[in-house]
Amino acid sequence: MYNFIDLHCHALFGVDDGANDFDTSKRMLQIAYNDGIKTICFTPHFKIHKFEDDNDIEEYNDRLVQNLERLKEYTKEALPDMTLLLGNEIMFHSDISSSISSKKCRTINQGTYALIEFRPNTSKFDIQNSISRLTRKGYKPIIAHIERYTAFANSFSFLREIKELGASLQINAGSITKFKIGKTARLIKKALKHQLVDIISTDAHDDKVIIPCLSKAHKKVEKLYGKDYAKKLFHDNAFSIINND
Ligand SMILES: [Fe+2]
Numbered sequence: 001m002y003n004f005i006d007l008h009c010h011a012l013f014g015v016d017d018g019a020n021d022f023d024t025s026k027r028m029l030q031i032a033y034n035d036g037i038k039t040i041c042f043t044p045h046f047k048i049h050k051f052e053d054d055n056d057i058e059e060y061n062d063r064l065v066q067n068l069e070r071l072k073e074y075t076k077e078a079l080p081d082m083t084l085l086l087g088n089e090i091m092f093h094s095d096i097s098s099s100i101s102s103k104k105c106r107t108i109n110q111g112t113y114a115l116i117e118f119r120p121n122t123s124k125f126d127i128q129n130s131i132s133r134l135t136r137k138g139y140k141p142i143i144a145h146i147e148r149y150t151a152f153a154n155s156f157s158f159l160r161e162i163k164e165l166g167a168s169l170q171i172n173a174g175s176i177t178k179f180k181i182g183k184t185a186r187l188i189k190k191a192l193k194h195q196l197v198d199i200i201s202t203d204a205h206d207d208k209v210i211i212p213c214l215s216k217a218h219k220k221v222e223k224l225y226g227k228d229y230a231k232k233l234f235h236d237n238a239f240s241i242i243n244n245d
Pocket of ligand 1 (some may be wrong): 008009010089144203
């Protein structure tokens with residue numbers, strides 16, 4: 001059995017609306033570990049409009065690194081075969097690529113893949129435009145939780161179009177187990193059936209409600225869409241991304 005890789009997770013404490021403190025992070029890491037997740041890329045939110053100025057951004061980035069180091073120290077002893085990496089979940093804004101190149105925000109594990117989120121009702125035009133701009137600059141965008149956006153729920157062909165533009169597509173594990181009927185469920189099923197999805201991640205925010213678990217979703221995906229595709233979704237594709245293949 002392969003170990004899971006979680007590419008989208010808010011278990012790094014004190015930096016966003018995820019883990020509040022060191023102890024919550026520790027509990028989240030233990031939950032993930034027990035669930036079979038052995039590699040986590042922390043993806044704290046980066047919402048440029050929330051910062052007052054460049055100093056504020058610098059201070060945020062210092063905190064990311066310091067808190068990551070504290071957790072790495074902890075796992076070295078407590079969970080020695082756990083790998084911790086860093087990225088960001090970057091909220092859509094006008095020039096994401098210059099925010100990355102000026103080191104205001106981060107790609108996944110310092111590679112060329114960048115996890116991007118949109119607001120639920122972001123227009124097709126804005127989604128398409130931002131994906132095109134990022135790929136033109138040599139970045140490989142990963143769209144976080146595709147199941148959240150009305151643009152995709154209303155138009156499956158648009159999802160295909162965006163994929164053809166070079167975006168990778170991520171779905172939250174919780175959405176796979178939670179949504180059974182309705183528009184979101186239909187989008188998820190269709191996207192998985194046509195193998196358009198690249199990664200399934202936890203998007204975990206705490207140790208009680210949105211917890212870092214993949215095994216339940218993995219079981220369901222394996223049963224409905226086959227072992228080979230499940231392996232790609234829960235390990236292989238994420239492995240390529242963190243190694244920047
Ligand atoms: Fe997230």
